[in-house]
Amino acid sequence: MTHGRRKLITFGRIIHTGMVNFVRNASLAIAAMAVMVVTLTIILFSLVTNATFTNTISQITSQINISVFLNNNVTDAQAQEFAEAIKRRPDVQKVEYLDKAAALKSFIEQNKDKESILQAATQATNPVPATIHVYPADLNQIKPIQDFLVKPDNKELQMPDSPSYKGDRKEAIDNITHATNVLREIGIVAVITFAVISALIIFNTIQMAIFNRRDEIQIMRLLGASTGYIRGPFIVESIIYGIMSAIISVLIINSAFAATSSALQASSLGLLDIDFAHRYFSEHFLELLTLQIAIGIVLGAASSVIATRRYLKFKISKK
16 A cells, blocks of 8 residues: 555544544534634624724715815916815825805705805805815825915915814814724724634633543554544544534524614614625625634634644653
8 A cells, every 4th residue: 555545544534533523522512613603703793893894984984074265366277276286195085176156056055954054155245165175095194184285385275264174173083083993993803802712712622622532542542543643533523613613603694684684674773884784794705604614624723733732742741
């Protein structure tokens, strides 16, 4: 028998033994899988929630702008040139220029429910200045845009109360910026934390399984079995835990979204856009399932390798 064929047969036996141990130790398997299902479900929910928060934050930030109010003596050509200079900045996502007529139309649309304000705006000469709306590419980079707008040459084109990034508006934008950063950090920390907790729990579960089979492992040692042959079935068993737990966790999240959508009949719960979350989960189902299986395999196999290595080293040191 060739060396390659012998290794292939050994590998097959390891796979078979791992599957037999999984079936034979059903109670321990259920306990280990229950822990993994809970952990993987939390990780998957954190991933979907983080994607949903990111979408919500993107929608909020896309509506935030700095308004630049131009003096009445600024010509349309000067305004267009100023708008183009702002647009060329790398920290600016887009720029909207509204001449006095367009700015008045926008003002009326925004205040259509306030009759007294509308009367004042429509009866007198157009009091609304030409306006440039500047949309930042990153809320954390508003200060450089502000500094550019208040340069002496640029400030000469603007009204005294321009730009709008000051006072209450500045505080509101800064608060939104802080909130978006906090939400992103919470999402990342949550995923990492639950991954670490999962690894520790699985490690202890596998160590318990090894302890329950310590006599069997000792007999295999005495019969000359290699460390890899002893460790292999435990790794296979852990991988099976990971695969099955991943599938179950995906089904749980899918059922939860289906139940939530029909029971609550709501599109969102605060910052959590349920419709988007459900749509994101459905559109990325295969990717999320693959990712969950990969995480389950890695967590189970890595924990099993570490646990068996510690135990087998302990057994060798006692000889």
